[in-house]
Amino acid sequence: MRLRDVVIGANASIFYRLDFSKIKDVFYPHTEEEAEQAIRFARERSLRITVKGGGSGLSGACTGGNDERIVISTLWLNKILRIDPQGGYIDVQPGLTPDLINEALKPYGMKFYVAPSSRDVATVGGILSTDGGGNDTWVNGTMRDNTLRVRMILYDGRKITVTREGVESEDEELAEELNRLRVTLDDVASSHGTLGFVTELRLQIRPLSEESVVGGVAHFDDATQLGQAIHRMIEARSPIKYGEAIVAAHPDVREDLRPPLITLQFPGDYADDLREILDIELLPDEQVDRMKDIRIKLPKRNPKQGIQLALFEGYGLHGRSLLNMQATVDAINELLESHRYTPFAKYGHAPSKWYLGDNTAAYGMVMHSREIRPEHTTREEVLNTILDIVDLCEKLGVTPKPEHKWPFSDTVKLNRLREIRRVVGGGFNDFLLRDDYREVLRSMV
Amino acid sequence: MSYDRCVRCGSCMRFCPLFEAREEEQWTPRAKTYLLQVMDMIEADEELGKEFRRLLFQCAMCGRCEEVCSSDVDLLEIWHEQRAKARKEAPREFQYLDALRRAIANVKNIYGLDPEDRAVFWMDEIEDDVPDIEERVYAPGKRAEVMVFLGCLMSFRASQLDVVRALFKSLERTGTDYLVMGAEEFCCGHPLHLMGDDEGAEELRTHNKSVIEDAGAKYVITCCPGCLIQLRQYHNIQNAEVLHHTQFFDRVLDNPPKYRSETEYPYHDPCELHRISGVKKEPRSLMTKLGVNFREMDLSCCGGGGLLRMTDPDLSEKIMEVRKRKERLESETVLTCCPSCREQFLAAGIDTKDIVEILDEAFEQEELKE
Numbered sequence A: 001m002r003l004r005d006v007v008i009g010a011n012a013s014i015f016y017r018l019d020f021s022k023i024k025d026v027f028y029p030h031t032e033e034e035a036e037q038a039i040r041f042a043r044e045r046s047l048r049i050t051v052k053g054g055g056s057g058l059s060g061a062c063t064g065g066n067d068e069r070i071v072i073s074t075l076w077l078n079k080i081l082r083i084d085p086q087g088g089y090i091d092v093q094p095g096l097t098p099d100l101i102n103e104a105l106k107p108y109g110m111k112f113y114v115a116p117s118s119r120d121v122a123t124v125g126g127i128l129s130t131d132g133g134g135n136d137t138w139v140n141g142t143m144r145d146n147t148l149r150v151r152m153i154l155y156d157g158r159k160i161t162v163t164r165e166g167v168e169s170e171d172e173e174l175a176e177e178l179n180r181l182r183v184t185l186d187d188v189a190s191s192h193g194t195l196g197f198v199t200e201l202r203l204q205i206r207p208l209s210e211e212s213v214v215g216g217v218a219h220f221d222d223a224t225q226l227g228q229a230i231h232r233m234i235e236a237r238s239p240i241k242y243g244e245a246i247v248a249a250h251p252d253v254r255e256d257l258r259p260p261l262i263t264l265q266f267p268g269d270y271a272d273d274l275r276e277i278l279d280i281e282l283l284p285d286e287q288v289d290r291m292k293d294i295r296i297k298l299p300k301r302n303p304k305q306g307i308q309l310a311l312f313e314g315y316g317l318h319g320r321s322l323l324n325m326q327a328t329v330d331a332i333n334e335l336l337e338s339h340r341y342t343p344f345a346k347y348g349h350a351p352s353k354w355y356l357g358d359n360t361a362a363y364g365m366v367m368h369s370r371e372i373r374p375e376h377t378t379r380e381e382v383l384n385t386i387l388d389i390v391d392l393c394e395k396l397g398v399t400p401k402p403e404h405k406w407p408f409s410d411t412v413k414l415n416r417l418r419e420i421r422r423v424v425g426g427g428f429n430d431f432l433l434r435d436d437y438r439e440v441l442r443s444m445v
Numbered sequence B: 001m002s003y004d005r006c007v008r009c010g011s012c013m014r015f016c017p018l019f020e021a022r023e024e025e026q027w028t029p030r031a032k033t034y035l036l037q038v039m040d041m042i043e044a045d046e047e048l049g050k051e052f053r054r055l056l057f058q059c060a061m062c063g064r065c066e067e068v069c070s071s072d073v074d075l076l077e078i079w080h081e082q083r084a085k086a087r088k089e090a091p092r093e094f095q096y097l098d099a100l101r102r103a104i105a106n107v108k109n110i111y112g113l114d115p116e117d118r119a120v121f122w123m124d125e126i127e128d129d130v131p132d133i134e135e136r137v138y139a140p141g142k143r144a145e146v147m148v149f150l151g152c153l154m155s156f157r158a159s160q161l162d163v164v165r166a167l168f169k170s171l172e173r174t175g176t177d178y179l180v181m182g183a184e185e186f187c188c189g190h191p192l193h194l195m196g197d198d199e200g201a202e203e204l205r206t207h208n209k210s211v212i213e214d215a216g217a218k219y220v221i222t223c224c225p226g227c228l229i230q231l232r233q234y235h236n237i238q239n240a241e242v243l244h245h246t247q248f249f250d251r252v253l254d255n256p257p258k259y260r261s262e263t264e265y266p267y268h269d270p271c272e273l274h275r276i277s278g279v280k281k282e283p284r285s286l287m288t289k290l291g292v293n294f295r296e297m298d299l300s301c302c303g304g305g306g307l308l309r310m311t312d313p314d315l316s317e318k319i320m321e322v323r324k325r326k327e328r329l330e331s332e333t334v335l336t337c338c339p340s341c342r343e344q345f346l347a348a349g350i351d352t353k354d355i356v357e358i359l360d361e362a363f364e365q366e367e368l369k370e
């Protein structure tokens, strides 16, 4: 074992204590050919494969679980292959981040409109595999809405190109079979690296918005008022360009903010209409920027005493769980406290959009939650807390942005992935689809 | 433990010069904090422990990771602590640093040269330009408002002579009442600090402090950002303010002569100056007052910090190589204000000047005009 095999386990989820002896090699390809060689290496030795991007995912999927495996990092598959402003697309390798892509697009007056808070580190390959999005998915959609096609290498070395319409491949039989299953980009989105290696993406780009926006903040007496305001914005199809709610934040990190609140940016001429929905106080740009900065750093900051962590991210509040937000939040906090966690921060994109396992869109708030962990706790207790949260979400009508942060609780998506893998074969991230995944994760907490 | 606060988000990875040079995750700051977080799982493996200890010394200590970290992890502090721990745990693995430690202990400079030579190497060379320079060398009983702390590189390296000359000429031209520490200057202790040996640095600090205080100096100025860190943060000097030379000249010169040149200089801001000591404004203000046409380079490391030139010279060189290619520096003259950064640029075949050389040239140009 060498350090390079150990450190490949570094990732932002709570599942980071791996059995390092199971990592048989690590590859950092620069080209598709080098990626192919790595895949061949694994195949010849019957090893599983895990692809790792920035390692910022919160589900533990980039670890590869407990299988004897190789890990292929995409950090140096970071080239821009083609920019076509007229055609409205950019072709990139999967290891680029939204920030780097947008830096390259700036001279063209174009932008790639997917902006997770982790956009400085998350790779487009990883973002598609989790169908991530940012505080503007409400207007700009999630990653799948901004991807036009991908090239993938399968475990057996065959290559496919997947678009919104279907699949192409030199292997006509394979393409035919996949098209019979109506495989499209929707299937690659949030597949958590279980289908194959995404080696190239064609991403949709659009002109940099010239539209000037104004920003402001609205405060609420409780979370229910906030949830209902979000609901009204969704109903009214409000043209919100940036929306971030802070439901609660620990005094150590909230500075002078008074949650529950929502920070919004929208076209100036929409201010009057928005006032019909909520009591917005317009703010100078610098103050809006400051609020955005506090918000973007919330997931990374720590309390003065203790350490915070994300047990479970991406509570998808919509429908009744959004309209009764205070009750939803209280129930979650009660559960956390019963497991000795101290609620640290709850915040997230709102209004927002995400996809359910059957590919229908949900609208509401994607609420992230961070907790201060108890001094002494066992792996068992941690995982049990998470599983209790999953059950609670079911009861509360919270669809925990399942494919995004918790791939294991969405049976529709799981079954679909199994169906596709019967054609493309396994080999990539197999552990996610096995029944013992809970045991595997428990060992990694 | 502070490394426990790292949420492993990865924001520090792409900025790390080591990662850019070596292209694998183990070189990133996240990887190192991760290793500390899972140390209980790997510490039984001796080879891994050895590799980790080596890794700790393969870092330029530029502090960019700490700067981008939103989780308040004191990364530099962690690297210092861990270096100290590594040396204690496995002294044999760090025997290659003993020659440096011995040199500093015995002759108080990093080169193992006769301490008396501190004020000799450069003295002959600049006597024509600064005829009274010998008078300016500190001896007990001499007092001055400003004490110049040259540092080992500036005292002993021929490559730094032009900067030394420009510094003293500029001090003369600004009518400064100054002394230079000369043979009474001991190494500031920075190399020891970087290897996690602050105990070893104590004796040096105590001596320097007593000389500076004895001379009644109100200001200590140094061109070396490493010395600046030590003098400011660890020497506990009473009644004197420690300044980088760019801070000093920016303060005393409201209207320096204009520097006439068509050249656009890339400006490399030394990490230890702007990031660790927080001196950002003054070098730029001075250049602006001089009318220098400069453009900002990426605020990344030259590869010369953290003792890297000694602990892994190939890596140090590679960092500069990557930078040279990325920022297209082949035919440029890089402006900076750190002797250690200058050594890095020069070693890579890149011309470089210190800001004080520009100041000196501006004075010269003005005199010629008159």
Ligand SMILES: Cc1cc2nc3c(=O)[nH]c(=O)nc-3n(C[C@H](O)[C@H](O)[C@H](O)COP(=O)(O)OP(=O)(O)OC[C@H]3O[C@@H](n4cnc5c(N)ncnc54)[C@H](O)[C@@H]3O)c2cc1C
Residues within 6 Å of the ligand: A011, A012, A050, A051, A052, A053, A054, A055, A056, A057, A058, A061, A062, A074, A094, A115, A116, A117, A118, A121, A122, A123, A124, A125, A126, A127, A128, A129, A130, A131, A132, A133, A134, A135, A191, A192, A193, A194, A196, A197, A198, A199, A299, A300, A429, B008, B009
């Ligand atoms: C501080 C912080 C803030 C965050 N904010 C947001 C947010 O605002 N919105 C959001 O959606 N998420 C957010 N996340 C979560 C995370 O950034 C996303 O899940 C992101 O999409 C992961 O990208 P990555 O490159 O880090 O992927 P990784 O974590 O490395 O991998 C994620 C999954 O993608 C697979 N994968 C990666 N690359 C490929 C490839 N080329 N081919 C096939 N499979 C691949 C992996 O196997 C794994 O299953 C945040 C995370 C952190 C730490």
